[in-house]
Amino acid sequence: MAFDxxxxxxxxxxxxxxxxxxxxxxxxxxxxxxYPITPSTPIVEGYAKFLADNYIEGEFVMVxxxxxxxxxxxxxxxxxxxxxxxxxxxxxxxxxxxxxxxxGMRLPIVLNVVNRALAAPLNVNGDHxxxxxxxxxxxxxxDAYSPQEAYDLNFIxxxxxxxxxxxxxxxxxxxxxxxxxxxxxxxxxDDDTAYSFVGDFKPMNDMLDFExxxxxxxxxxxxxxFEHKARxxxxxxxKVMPKIQTAFDDFEKLTGRKYNIxxxxxxxxxxxxxxxxxxxxxxxxxxxxxxxxKGVKAxxxxxxxxxxxxxxxxxxxxKDVKAIAALDRSSPNGAPGMLFNELAGALYNTDTKxxxxxxxxxxxxxxxxxxxxxDLYSELQANxxxxxxxTPLQQFIGVRGPKLQFL
Numbered sequence: 001m002a003f004d005x006x007x008x009x010x011x012x013x014x015x016x017x018x019x020x021x022x023x024x025x026x027x028x029x030x031x032x033x034x035y036p037i038t039p040s041t042p043i044v045e046g047y048a049k050f051l052a053d054n055y056i057e058g059e060f061v062m063v064x065x066x067x068x069x070x071x072x073x074x075x076x077x078x079x080x081x082x083x084x085x086x087x088x089x090x091x092x093x094x095x096x097x098x099x100x101x102x103x104g105m106r107l108p109i110v111l112n113v114v115n116r117a118l119a120a121p122l123n124v125n126g127d128h129x130x131x132x133x134x135x136x137x138x139x140x141x142x143d144a145y146s147p148q149e150a151y152d153l154n155f156i157x158x159x160x161x162x163x164x165x166x167x168x169x170x171x172x173x174x175x176x177x178x179x180x181x182x183x184x185x186x187x188x189x190d191d192d193t194a195y196s197f198v199g200d201f202k203p204m205n206d207m208l209d210f211e212x213x214x215x216x217x218x219x220x221x222x223x224x225x226f227e228h229k230a231r232x233x234x235x236x237x238x239k240v241m242p243k244i245q246t247a248f249d250d251f252e253k254l255t256g257r258k259y260n261i262x263x264x265x266x267x268x269x270x271x272x273x274x275x276x277x278x279x280x281x282x283x284x285x286x287x288x289x290x291x292x293x294k295g296v297k298a299x300x301x302x303x304x305x306x307x308x309x310x311x312x313x314x315x316x317x318x319k320d321v322k323a324i325a326a327l328d329r330s331s332p333n334g335a336p337g338m339l340f341n342e343l344a345g346a347l348y349n350t351d352t353k354x355x356x357x358x359x360x361x362x363x364x365x366x367x368x369x370x371x372x373x374x375d376l377y378s379e380l381q382a383n384x385x386x387x388x389x390x391t392p393l394q395q396f397i398g399v400r401g402p403k404l405q406f407l
Contacts, residue, residue, distance in 0.1 A: 314342075
């Protein structure tokens, strides 16, 4: 059945959810298996509307839970289709069991995760708790800071995940409400250009290829389980970074929009730096510029790729910095935050003398203000001047009541 093309203006005003839905339309997804959950629902609703309006030749499968949604994606992908879905928070948590199935079976599913706090207590606003929950599931993870990036990174995700040298599923993260429901100008591609960048889906080991029968989801026990997981980590994940970089380079040639595995802002001569993700990057950049006006050499590092973790790129970005703040937007529950730990691991065996501090912020959608970041940069500069960390290694930004700290 033929489908219609959609005429887009060069710049459309979209929020992050609609931008992701448009990307799924332009990639011509074969199957979206989904269950609604705030704040990601408009992504799969958008796909369903495009399908109903004959802009897609595919299938929308409404299921009874997020666990079933990813299970449906796994079946459709194993059968040889281009597959995607979206979720958030508790729905993501319900999917976790199946996330490991998808990566272990090397199914190139794309999952849009609109990041939201995990209950209890119940909260529908954005933080990175669900992002952190999935970091060891064997999925590639990309992070969008804006609706434009939510649009662009979906094309990158399909391009990398479906590469036959990789064949691993990929998440595209965006901040709940701050990105997903905030409308901005988004530079678009026409339908043919967008689809040509991703290309036709090329099945690999699909279950409907009866001339080449395969088995999915086998049981291995101690005989082969270790080798399977080791190969997934060493032979596959190590190939991902070059593939991502190539996709970024090709996308820049096509659109003029440049992405980096680790984004660096004002880092050429920075003495102090904030490392963060999501919408916080833009706020930190603005404050860093203001701090430079006061004579403080401040910079910002934003992670574009979360998994595989970009150890070498992080080392390069921070090699000359004297003090670093790791901003974790998830409750660590008795440990340093994930980003703090990852940065410490990346820098440990290097020659850096950087002073590393951890900050937990923005839980449940709490604002990270320019005043918060101004104070944070001032603390980092004070650490540099003193030659040691004067503040606790980990503290909470913007929480009411007595100042909370850990370590």
